[in-house]
Amino acid sequence: MNHPGIKITQVRKNKGLSQEKLSEDSKINLRTLQRIEKGDTFPHGETLIRISQALDISLEDLIEFGFTENYGYIKAMHFVTLIFIILPFGNIFLPLLFWLFKKDQVKDLSFFAKKLINFQITWSLITYFPFAIILFNILTGIHIPLPNFIKTNFTYLVSIFPMIMYTINAIYLIITGMLIKDQIINYFQ
8 A cells, every 4th residue: 555645745746835834734743744745654543634634635535545446356355255165264264365465455355355254254153163062072072962953953954054054155255246346336335
């Protein structure tokens, strides 16, 4: 991601303002403005708001400077999650890698990655927890009491539950991935 100081310098120069004038208009210290423009410090909160108001540009333009819109990458992150069908927990680790590699470059990636990874963690816990209990019972010999419904329908539940959960996740990923349209976003917001 490019530092907002670059954008501040560009806009300031395009408007014909000196650093002193911008410092005065934004009511921030001249030395602070110089350090921001050089990239030595990152402006936060009130400082960004004051600078954006003084330059008459939106705060979003300053914050998102250097990000690119790449909804194809976001779609790919959603569809690669389908790896859960053959690789357990790949549905968490692959989107995490996609996010880590480009989080400072792709606009809206963090928003979608967090929602996707949270859903996948929840789905994995619900899907694999019953099998973890069964494995624990077998390996330790300590039997966790199970409800009678589960005991009497054990074989049926062990075969049908994963299929239902896998289907739900696949449908979620496909629908979500298809809803992410190039340059048309905000269906979650």
